[in-house]
Amino acid sequence: MTKKYTGGKIFTALTYVFLYAPIIVLIVFSFNSTKSRTIWSGFTLNWYKELFSDRLIMSSLQTTLLVSVVASLVAAVIGTFAAIGFYNMKKNWRGPLLTVNNIPVINADIITGVSLSLLFVSAGALMGFELGFGTLLIAHISFDIPYVILSVMPKLYQLDRNLFEASQDLGCTWFQTVYKVIIPEIMPGIINGLLIAFTMSVDDFVISYFTAGSSVQTLSMTIYAMTRRRISPKINAISTLLFAVVLILLVIVNVRESRQHKAELKKEKMLKGAN
Amino acid sequence: MSKNKVFSGALRAVGGFFDRFRKQSFAYPYVLWMALFVVVPIILIAVYAFTSAQGHFTLGNFSGMIDYVPVFVRSLWLAFLATVICIIIGYPVALAISRMNPRTQRVLIMLIMLPMWINFLLRTYAWMSLLENTGLINRLLGAVGVFDLINSLHAGDAAYTPITHFQLINTNGAVILGMVYNYLPFMILPIQSVIVKIDPFVIEAAEDLGANSRTVFRKVILPLSLSGVVSGITMVFVPAVSTFVISKLLSNGTVMLLGDLIEMQFAGAAYNPHLGSAISLIMMVIVVICMSLMNRFGEGEEQAVMM
Amino acid sequence: MKKSIIVIISAVLLLGLFSGCGGSTASKGVVNVYNWGEYIDTDLLTQFEDETGISVNYKTFESNEQMYSVLKQGGVSYDVVIPSDYMISRMIDEDMLQPLDFANIPNYSLIDGGLKNAAYDPDNVYSVPYMWSTVGLIYDPTVVGEVDSWGALFDSKNSGNILMFDNSRDAMGIALKYLGYSLNTTDKSELEKAYELLKQQKGILQGYVMDQIFDKLESGEAAIGPYYAGDFLTMHENNPNLKFCIPTEGSNVFVDAMCILKNAQNKENAEAFINFMTATKNSAANSEFIGYTSPNKEVKDLLDLDELTESVMYPDQALLSKCESFINLPQETLDYYDELWIKLKS
Numbered sequence: 029m030t031k032k033y034t035g036g037k038i039f040t041a042l043t044y045v046f047l048y049a050p051i052i053v054l055i056v057f058s059f060n061s062t063k064s065r066t067i068w069s070g071f072t073l074n075w076y077k078e079l080f081s082d083r084l085i086m087s088s089l090q091t092t093l094l095v096s097v098v099a100s101l102v103a104a105v106i107g108t109f110a111a112i113g114f115y116n117m118k119k120n121w122r123g124p125l126l127t128v129n130n131i132p133v134i135n136a137d138i139i140t141g142v143s144l145s146l147l148f149v150s151a152g153a154l155m156g157f158e159l160g161f162g163t164l165l166i167a168h169i170s171f172d173i174p175y176v177i178l179s180v181m182p183k184l185y186q187l188d189r190n191l192f193e194a195s196q197d198l199g200c201t202w203f204q205t206v207y208k209v210i211i212p213e214i215m216p217g218i219i220n221g222l223l224i225a226f227t228m229s230v231d232d233f234v235i236s237y238f239t240a241g242s243s244v245q246t247l248s249m250t251i252y253a254m255t256r257r258r259i260s261p262k263i264n265a266i267s268t269l270l271f272a273v274v275l276i277l278l279v280i281v282n283v284r285e286s287r288q289h290k291a292e293l294k295k296e297k298m299l300k301g302a303n
Numbered sequence: 304m305s306k307n308k309v310f311s312g313a314l315r316a317v318g319g320f321f322d323r324f325r326k327q328s329f330a331y332p333y334v335l336w337m338a339l340f341v342v343v344p345i346i347l348i349a350v351y352a353f354t355s356a357q358g359h360f361t362l363g364n365f366s367g368m369i370d371y372v373p374v375f376v377r378s379l380w381l382a383f384l385a386t387v388i389c390i391i392i393g394y395p396v397a398l399a400i401s402r403m404n405p406r407t408q409r410v411l412i413m414l415i416m417l418p419m420w421i422n423f424l425l426r427t428y429a430w431m432s433l434l435e436n437t438g439l440i441n442r443l444l445g446a447v448g449v450f451d452l453i454n455s456l457h458a459g460d461a462a463y464t465p466i467t468h469f470q471l472i473n474t475n476g477a478v479i480l481g482m483v484y485n486y487l488p489f490m491i492l493p494i495q496s497v498i499v500k501i502d503p504f505v506i507e508a509a510e511d512l513g514a515n516s517r518t519v520f521r522k523v524i525l526p527l528s529l530s531g532v533v534s535g536i537t538m539v540f541v542p543a544v545s546t547f548v549i550s551k552l553l554s555n556g557t558v559m560l561l562g563d564l565i566e567m568q569f570a571g572a573a574y575n576p577h578l579g580s581a582i583s584l585i586m587m588v589i590v591v592i593c594m595s596l597m598n599r600f601g602e603g604e605e606q607a608v609m610m
Numbered sequence: 611m612k613k614s615i616i617v618i619i620s621a622v623l624l625l626g627l628f629s630g631c632g633g634s635t636a637s638k639g640v641v642n643v644y645n646w647g648e649y650i651d652t653d654l655l656t657q658f659e660d661e662t663g664i665s666v667n668y669k670t671f672e673s674n675e676q677m678y679s680v681l682k683q684g685g686v687s688y689d690v691v692i693p694s695d696y697m698i699s700r701m702i703d704e705d706m707l708q709p710l711d712f713a714n715i716p717n718y719s720l721i722d723g724g725l726k727n728a729a730y731d732p733d734n735v736y737s738v739p740y741m742w743s744t745v746g747l748i749y750d751p752t753v754v755g756e757v758d759s760w761g762a763l764f765d766s767k768n769s770g771n772i773l774m775f776d777n778s779r780d781a782m783g784i785a786l787k788y789l790g791y792s793l794n795t796t797d798k799s800e801l802e803k804a805y806e807l808l809k810q811q812k813g814i815l816q817g818y819v820m821d822q823i824f825d826k827l828e829s830g831e832a833a834i835g836p837y838y839a840g841d842f843l844t845m846h847e848n849n850p851n852l853k854f855c856i857p858t859e860g861s862n863v864f865v866d867a868m869c870i871l872k873n874a875q876n877k878e879n880a881e882a883f884i885n886f887m888t889a890t891k892n893s894a895a896n897s898e899f900i901g902y903t904s905p906n907k908e909v910k911d912l913l914d915l916d917e918l919t920e921s922v923m924y925p926d927q928a929l930l931s932k933c934e935s936f937i938n939l940p941q942e943t944l945d946y947y948d949e950l951w952i953k954l955k956s
């Protein structure tokens with residue numbers, strides 16, 4: 029039995045090495061005392077110091093976080109309500125609307141970016157505004173909402189329709205039903221969608237590249253500009269920090285989840301024991 | 304009596320209509336948003352594709368498309384290869400993970416998702432340090448003596464120039480490697496999540512009926528996991544076809560893909576949004592065709608996103 | 611689960627707000643500058659902000675053509691742009707620039723007379739020179755031997771070590787010069803021949819680069835490539851093996867100048883910036899840092915240059931006479947250039 033699986037296990041281990049090797053190299057060379065990305069000459073924290081004093085990188089980090097948080101929150105609100113609305117529609121309306129909703133997800137991001145830039149530039153010429161934080165935010169919200177909807181819809185379908193009837197029989201209006209019954213039930217789906225939307229926004233490069241204009245820059249755009257010029261190990265430093273932050277976050281979430289899991293198992297045991 | 308019934312029935316119908324309207328109205332703001340920010344931009348692309356720089360209707364942007372067929376073919380081919388490689392690597396890994404106990408599985412899945420959270424520009428850039436002529440892989444091979452060995456094999460050949468490195472970067476291979484590296488997790492995760500959901504009783508039943516593990520795999524697991532593979536293909540192929548960062552970073556402009564071509568027309572060296580829109584339109588059509596073919600076989604992107 | 615999400619989001623928000631601290635907010639407004647990459651001593655930007663209180667939003671582009679695309683696409687507004695000579699004349703023709711108010715740029719008097727009344731801005735209305743330099747071959751003689759001709763870029767003996775310009779005019783220009791034609795030819799057959807030469811080169815080329823060339827030549831990743839003389843001096847500091855030459859077939863001499871866009875929103879701040887960069891002290895510091903030649907006539911005496919730097923920064927008349935300037939080409943030719951360039955890269 030185990031013999032058959034070791035081949036698979038070795039293959040899997042190799043794949044993980046493949047996935048992590050470049051990242052480890054990046055991290056190691058972020059501490060290199062010379063600019064070289066391939067020859068090790070000694071340990072230093074200089075690049076991190078330079079990173080924090082680099083105004084452009086810090087402001088683009090701030091922009092990225094701001095846009096991602098705001099866009100994912102707005103998307104969560106609009107998306108949840110939209111999903112509830114879609115849920116109540118007749119099938120022949122819902123189908124095409126959901127297809128249109130999926131367009132930003134299926135479409136290559138360069139097309140989304142380029143098409144939005146055409147829109148913003150033409151509208152801007154007519155109405156006198158330029159590409160900037162506003163257009164960047166709108167673009168991010170636009171590609172975040174579909175992920176929220178795709179996350180919430182399955183949860184809505186899992187809901188027991190009797191819940192609505194029950195709450196309305198008990199005297200709730202539709203709005204009250206939504207706030208007090210539906211939303212708490214689908215909250216895991218909303219949170220999930222929020223997280224996915226946030227990830228998509230933070231990681232986005234192409235759409236931001238075409239819609240941010242000259243006055244704001246996201247972190248991805250700054251990194252791209254850095255790769256087009258002299259490469260500085262500051263990029264390695266950014267990678268290391270991002271990796272550390274994400275690692276810590278994922279560990280926290282996982283530890284919490286396994287603790288909750290253990291608590292639930294304990295509860296079950298106790299209940300069984302009581303019987 | 305019946306008049307009352309009809310009347311109250313009509314009232315209920317009207318009330319129901321308004322009720323439904325109220326319930327549906329939650330979606331109306333978003334429908335408006337979609338119309339403005341999803342539909343209109345695509346219409347704009349179509350408009351630009353069919354107009355000339357002077358503003359007249361023209362098919363001229365499409366007539367020159369023959370020149371760019373090599374770029375289309377190259378993009379589709381490289382994306383296809385990258386997708387196939389992702390399946391070849393991703394499926395066994397997903398299978399292996401799904402066979403482990405749940406706690407290990409959770410850790411392993413977390414480890415797969417971790418690189419995805421790091422900016423993909425950085426992940427691609429990381430490969431530059433490894434693949435360059437003076438990069439780590441070539442250095443390692445040189446230190447171990449691989450090049451000396453190869454050179455000594457050709458010692459008698461007058462026409463042979465000794466090599467100091469393997470050409471790894473600036474090749475189609477480097478671009479495919481970049482694609483596989485960036486999108487492999489998107490193939491592993493959907494397959495794993497689908498395999499894990501297969502009812503273990505089904506497998507037990509198959510074994511009870513006399514199937515050995517290879518038959519179980521071929522006849523039970525494989526067919527049931529196909530929808531995961533389809534999701535994975537969706538998540539890998541489309542980004543691979545349209546990328547321009549991977550080709551820019553790993554090929555220094557020698558391998559031009561559709562994404563590079565489009566980017567050139569809008570923010571790059573040859574400003575022509577009409578040509579760029581025409582190429583984008585064709586790319587959209589190709590993607591829609593591929594995706595509808597895929598949808599015949601599975602859930603498609605919806606399951607893909609939710610993994 | 612909910613609680614941990616809230617904790618994480620608030621932590622992220624706090625981090626975001628915290629990362630914004632440490633930057634001083636300027637009181638006198640902002641100036642948006644769009645310049646070539648690796649083309650300024652960034653200390654000067656901080657100095658400008660301290661002296662005038664105007665905050666600088668500094669962005670870079672890779673080539674004249676890329677800058678043009680971004681500006682033409684619209685939706686962006688820059689105040690100061692620093693294109694090259696031929697691009698300036700194109701932008702003047704297409705009404706993209708506005709006349710400068712030289713009362714706000716008194717340092718203009720320090721500009722060398724030979725650079726005034728240039729072909730691209732004959733009445734000195736739209737531009738103030740920023741830096742000038744030449745295009746030449748940068749190479750590592752220990753790998754490719756001694757070089758004095760553009761032919762080295764097309765020689766298969768150097769295969770895999772060759773880099774080339776990633777913009778149409780510089781790349782085609784080199785091919786045209788090697789074939790003996792003018793940089794500014796509009797003759798389609800000559801352009802075709804240049805294109806064919808470049809197409810052949812693609813097989814032995816390592817890559818099309820602009821500022822990525824710095825790392826490649828300094829680390830030895832590549833061994834030969836055309837680039838600007840000023841950048842050679844910077845690369846030479848990091849890799850003393852490198853040598854520079856202006857090939858016998860002739861080359862390009864160019865001037866980059868500061869202009870103000872028509873839709874600029876901070877005209878006075880822009881003129882203050884231009885004036886600042888032209889001042890002798892600042893231009894000298896800039897010149898020393900980036901290696902290009904300052905247009906300010908007082909700078910040469912201020913700088914203490916070694917022999918190599920002086921020969922590259924201030925080439926003698928014999929070399930300069932071999933160099934041609936780019937001029938803007940008619941729209942038809944420009945379209946043909948775009949067509950050939952896309953075909954080449956495809």
